[in-house]
Amino acid sequence: MAIQEAQTNPKIEGQSVMAIAHLTHHFGTGELRKQVLYDIDLTIAAGEIVIMTGPSGSGKTTLLTLMGGLRSVQSGSLQFLGVELCGATAAQRVYIRRHIGYIFQAHNLHGSLTALQNVRMGLELHSQYTIAQMRDRATHALEAVGLGDRLDYYPANLSGGQRQRVAIARALVSQPKLLLADEPTAALDRQSGRDVVTLMQQLAQEQGCTILLVTHDNRILDVADRIVAMEDGRLVGGSAEQNA
Numbered sequence: 001m002a003i004q005e006a007q008t009n010p011k012i013e014g015q016s017v018m019a020i021a022h023l024t025h026h027f028g029t030g031e032l033r034k035q036v037l038y039d040i041d042l043t044i045a046a047g048e049i050v051i052m053t054g055p056s057g058s059g060k061t062t063l064l065t066l067m068g069g070l071r072s073v074q075s076g077s078l079q080f081l082g083v084e085l086c087g088a089t090a091a092q093r094v095y096i097r098r099h100i101g102y103i104f105q106a107h108n109l110h111g112s113l114t115a116l117q118n119v120r121m122g123l124e125l126h127s128q129y130t131i132a133q134m135r136d137r138a139t140h141a142l143e144a145v146g147l148g149d150r151l152d153y154y155p156a157n158l159s160g161g162q163r164q165r166v167a168i169a170r171a172l173v174s175q176p177k178l179l180l181a182d183e184p185t186a187a188l189d190r191q192s193g194r195d196v197v198t199l200m201q202q203l204a205q206e207q208g209c210t211i212l213l214v215t216h217d218n219r220i221l222d223v224a225d226r227i228v229a230m231e232d233g234r235l236v237g238g239s240a241e242q243n244a
Helices: 003-008 060-067 090-097 115-123 131-144 160-172 190-207 218-223
Strands: 018-027 034-044 049-053 075-080 100-103 178-182 210-214 226-231 234-237
Touching: 018 060, 034 060, 034 234, 049 060, 049 218, 060 075, 060 178, 060 210, 100 160, 115 131, 115 160, 131 160, 160 178, 160 190, 178 190, 190 210, 190 218
Parallel strands: 049 210, 049 226, 100 178, 178 210
Antiparallel strands: 018 034, 018 075, 226 234
């Protein structure tokens, strides 16, 4: 499928959000070349919540960055809404990133920006919005995560749970087709972690957004439609294919 076709019809009936086949990945060159992903096959259907587990160093974050267009796909096939990322140009990867939301363990908020300004950054790849529209959408996103009274607060003046709520608002403000979350509860206590995941699940379902969540947190596995596991760069547990 050409990138232009996907732009005009980004969600085609019966199409998986993410389809990965025989994906491999290496770091380094020459004698330092090291394979980190081995023959990954994974299909994620629209609306699914998939949790990926596995020990540190198993390749989960590398796979996540490839799925999000943050790294170039080297070998195999990785398709997002029918658009092939193996061999994709920089412009095509930017297009992909416009339709994906990201939540990171350390939230990655800019300390010099307010909550509102941080969330508004989630719209900067979307040229169709005016500055006023971006502010309105960012305000509504923060209200949706319960921070309507913290618009002008800086990250240093927010709790860990509140900072992660800002990160959720930033990830979902553009209404992405896919939400990628890398250890979003790792720095939070039990209740804050549960609240953050429940909120993420609720808002994503309201928007029709698919979720892939990487976690070590066994306390939140119950939110998943499906759990897959990675070990030493391979998918080893759960079903890589869409559940029947």
